[in-house]
Amino acid sequence: MNTRINRRILPWILPIAILSGWYFASRFGLLSARILPPPGAVLQAAIKLTRSGELPHHLAVSAGRAVTGLLIGGGIGFLLGLLTGTFALAEGMLDSTIQMVRTIPNLAMIPLVILWLGIGEEAKIFLIALGVFFPLYLNTYHGIRSIDPGLKEMAQVYGLRGWELFRQVIFPGAMPSVLIGLRFALGTMWLTLIAAEALAAESGIGFMTTSAREFMQTDIVVVGTLIYALLGKGADMLAKGLEHRLLSWNTVYQRA
């Protein structure tokens, strides 16, 4: 059989098997609707929630939190990584402290964050920002540090200095590592979002599932969980697309 068709079909086999297993287990009463409602019911719940505007609203709120946190925390992490990677003074001042704070899991900060910021939007965004800060910081810093010194020396011979050296050599050289940091950050972003929304919220996918649980609406809980999976997959595809676009020079990323 053609290997290209194989490649297309292969990733779908497992999800389809799980879905049909789920369907038949519900159908023949092996699975109570309390534990896991049949796929049709979940789909209906999703349609109903979409029609009522509830799902789009919560989705927009969650995505807004995720993106805001990513931009703030990721942006600061990226900039500080550039700074400590480029200037020995900044590295000496900042790096050891950041490396120390990094070892605190960001969810362990929840009690303190609630004391500081309450349980409103700021607290959620702060937690997400904190979670995405470290992967971007570490990988940007590491990316700049691991640029081949031979290339920098070559650039020096060709008269590249300051901004030109940064733009043409250091930044593109650090890019593969920065994008790895972004993928890690996206993972942390969803994890933190779920924890933050389960904590206390009046909107968002986390709020939707938490309140559905209180009313034993398992179908809505399943919808919410699947939405997280889809969002995670979407973010991952976005990161992969960026890698493909920005790192097209790298033979490692050149796949047919």
Added chain:
Amino acid sequence: MNLRMATHGTHLDIRGIRKSFGSAEVLRGIDFEQSPGQFVALVGRSGSGKSTLMRLIAGLDVPSSGRIEANGSTLQGANSTTRIMFQEARLLPWKRVLDNAALGLPRGQRDRALHALEQVGLADRAGDWPGILSGGQKQRVALARALASQPRLLLLDEPLGALDALTRLEMQALIERLWLEQQFSALLVTHDPEEAVALADRVLVIEDGRLINDVRIDLPRPRSRSESAFAAYKDEVLNSVLARNSFMPARAVVRM
């Protein structure tokens, strides 16, 4: 030397150069003068100080004492009329071949880079990423990059050391042809006496941080390697490289 050479190539005057790294003195008083347009080869075993001297002339490092004058003025830092080719091509993998060749050129002079690629026979690869080129092609791009800025002095730090024998011969012929056409001064560091005799007007033998021989190669170009005069020069260079070798019988080292 003819008059045209005198107007383009760098006149290099090196007086009493010493260089120490910590307590190790790598260069112990180097003196030589290279007339404009001359092709000089610097031959020595590894650790003899030849690459260190090259780095000083490139402005990548400063001598502990002594001075280097290029065209009558003392050298300070990297110089836009001096270009260097390293043992590795050191191409920027995130720039296409043409952009690599155009590195350090002012805007509006990119056609020079294309012209240089034509000269090394790689104009048709201008739009490729360096990652898909062979080792020999990469070195040709590095040569084009060096020549695009029309240097007055080209430093060659064992640029052919990592190439296979056939590619090496081709590259030697290419370098000789472009040197004859463009009349820059050339300084080649090599550990291969045959390469030195094939290319240079003059071979300097360096040992333990001192110049121990200065052989003028009085052979017409293009040089035939099978001639007895060629072999005699090669032997002379080889013998002075091996002369000071006190820890190994000469015959055992001939294979290098």
